[in-house]
Amino acid sequence: MNAVLFGPPGSGKGTQARAVCERFAMAHVSTGDLLREAVADQTDLGRQAQAIMAAGKLVPDDLVGGIVRERIARETIANERRSACGGNERGILFDGYPRNLEQARFLDACLQDFGTRIDAAAVLEIAEEELVKRICGRRLCSNDPCGGSYNIYSMPPREEGKCDRCGSDLIRRKDDNEETLRERLAVYSGQTAPILGYYEEKDLLIRVAANGSVSDVRGSLLSGIAAKCGV
Ligand code: AP5
Numbered sequence: 001m002n003a004v005l006f007g008p009p010g011s012g013k014g015t016q017a018r019a020v021c022e023r024f025a026m027a028h029v030s031t032g033d034l035l036r037e038a039v040a041d042q043t044d045l046g047r048q049a050q051a052i053m054a055a056g057k058l059v060p061d062d063l064v065g066g067i068v069r070e071r072i073a074r075e076t077i078a079n080e081r082r083s084a085c086g087g088n089e090r091g092i093l094f095d096g097y098p099r100n101l102e103q104a105r106f107l108d109a110c111l112q113d114f115g116t117r118i119d120a121a122a123v124l125e126i127a128e129e130e131l132v133k134r135i136c137g138r139r140l141c142s143n144d145p146c147g148g149s150y151n152i153y154s155m156p157p158r159e160e161g162k163c164d165r166c167g168s169d170l171i172r173r174k175d176d177n178e179e180t181l182r183e184r185l186a187v188y189s190g191q192t193a194p195i196l197g198y199y200e201e202k203d204l205l206i207r208v209a210a211n212g213s214v215s216d217v218r219g220s221l222l223s224g225i226a227a228k229c230g231v
Contacts, residue, residue: 001091001229002116003197004098004107006192007124009184010134011210014149016124017095019218020225025088027078029071030095031064031163036157036173038067040144054174056183057192058099065106068097076114092118100191104198120228121199122221124210129187135181139170155214204228 001024005013010187014030021028036054038046045067049059058064061182072092079089080173111117133153141148141163148163150156150170176183206224210217225231 001119001231002094003091003225003229004094004118004121005124006121006195007210008126008128008131008183008188009194010131010138011124011126012214013095013124013133015214016218016221017093020093020198023222024091024225024231025095026091026093027071027075028095029068029092029097031068032087032095033101034065034067034071035059052171056175056180057227058187059103061100061106063223064097064099065103065110065138068107069110070111072114091116094118098192098195099187101194101198104195112226118199118204120206121195121204122206122208122224123196124208124217124221126210131210132181133177133183135176136178138176139172141166141168142171143168152202154182186218 003020003026005017007013014032017028017030020026035049037047039050039053039210040046045063048063052059075090075092082089094107098107108118134151137151137153137160138209139150139157143166145164146166147170148157148162148165148170150164159169161170162168163170173205175181196205206221206228208217208221208224212220
């Protein structure tokens with residue numbers, strides 16, 4: 001089973017993705033995370049993406065499509081190995097991909113090449129005013145493998161500026177400021193929101209109210225996906 005998780009910046013995609021992957025045994029493919037890794041490693045892709053991401057714009061479709069196709073290919077091989085050993089296959093949760101209609105069509109074509117498809121597309125819906133607090137309050141652990149994520153308003157760390165899990169310093173993402181957020185929101189409403197109609201037409205869309213607590217949103221999201229996919 002494969003699914004898409006999308007929504008405006010700060011709507012909670014990253015926060016909820018882990019629970020979805022655990023519940024439905026899926027691999028997590030976040031294009032934002034993959035691009036940030038490429039920037040940190042200063043690969044060719046990272047060098048091309050860096051300024052675009054810092055400005056809150058979309059990285060060109062062909063660059064992002066390349067990493068998505070590569071991840072699908074890698075998961076397909078891993079599934080073949082699991083099947084050969086009598087294990088269960090694992091689907092993919094695409095977090096933050098697709099982000100426009102071209103990417104949505106590319107994803108469908110790509111999955112078709114590998115003999116699979118999207119089974120559900122969940123959108124996290126929330127008012128813009130709430131997103132400013134979420135984005136400007138977000139703090140991340142500077143020790144990348146730790147993955148600690150906090151919010152100074154809704155999920156503060158025990159000690160200010162320090163990760164609860166590993167004690168490393170907390171940092172802000174370069175694009176987490178009000179000015180870049182405004183651009184990211186404009187990109188979302190202009191380019192990403194039209195994919196709602198794309199998935200609605202295919203009867204794959206699940207609308208999830210994302211303004212509640214993390215556990216309330218998780219409950220609605222998990223039950224929405226389960227109902228849509230009949231699992
Ligand atoms: P990406 O990393 O995907 O960023 P985004 O879409 O802007 O989303 P965020 O990661 O900011 O937020 P989120 O929805 O995951 O929220 P989170 O759970 O962290 O993309 C970054 C950039 O990469 C893009 O701008 C673009 O340049 C590029 N890019 C990525 N994909 C691309 C693609 N497909 N094509 C082209 N370019 C691409 O939560 C946010 C905060 O809120 C946290 O502090 C969290 O603790 C808090 N929070 C979460 N849920 C709740 C809740 N229910 N109540 C209270 N607080 C909450």
